[in-house]
Amino acid sequence: MRIAADGTWFYCGSPIGRPALVKLFASILRKDDHRHVLVTPVERVGIAVDDAPFVAVEMEVGAADGARRLMFRTNVDDIVAVDADHPLRFERAAADGIKPYVRVRGELWALVKRALYYDLVALGEVSLEQGEDWFGVRSGGMFFAIARASEIEGL
Helix, strand or coil: CCCCCCEEEEECEEEECCCHHHHHHHEEEEECCCCEECCCCCCCCEEEEEECCEEEEEEEEECCCCEEEEEEEECCCCCCCCCCCEEEEEEECCEEEEEEEHHHHEEEEECCCHHHHHHHCCEEEEEEEECEEEEEEEECCEEEEEEEECCCCCC
């Protein structure tokens, strides 16, 4: 089995077309030390993952306890509130620029779709963190740095 970078699940080279089956497999997906596995009561089956096992396809901006709260829905309908347990991380990719991810559960992450990344940037602000100005977003009372403010044009 394989999960493509766009979130499509494959079995023996063919896409799995039944969303309910994909959601079932996603519910038993785990990450061991260095690989992704499907875990059943009787076995662990390795699964290839091209990038992240999930894709964040929808974002909602709300508030909780007077602070901004970002919520994401994944391609398998997991709902994730960005906070200390479900942080955002931003990685530099050679051709794609910065790629954002949100932790769904354990060490399973969702790649945030490009359109939602632009929405995150629109919510961004500059904050002094550990003596340096960073551009990032806030959610759940935390600041998630995207890049050094000096690296962002026009600030």
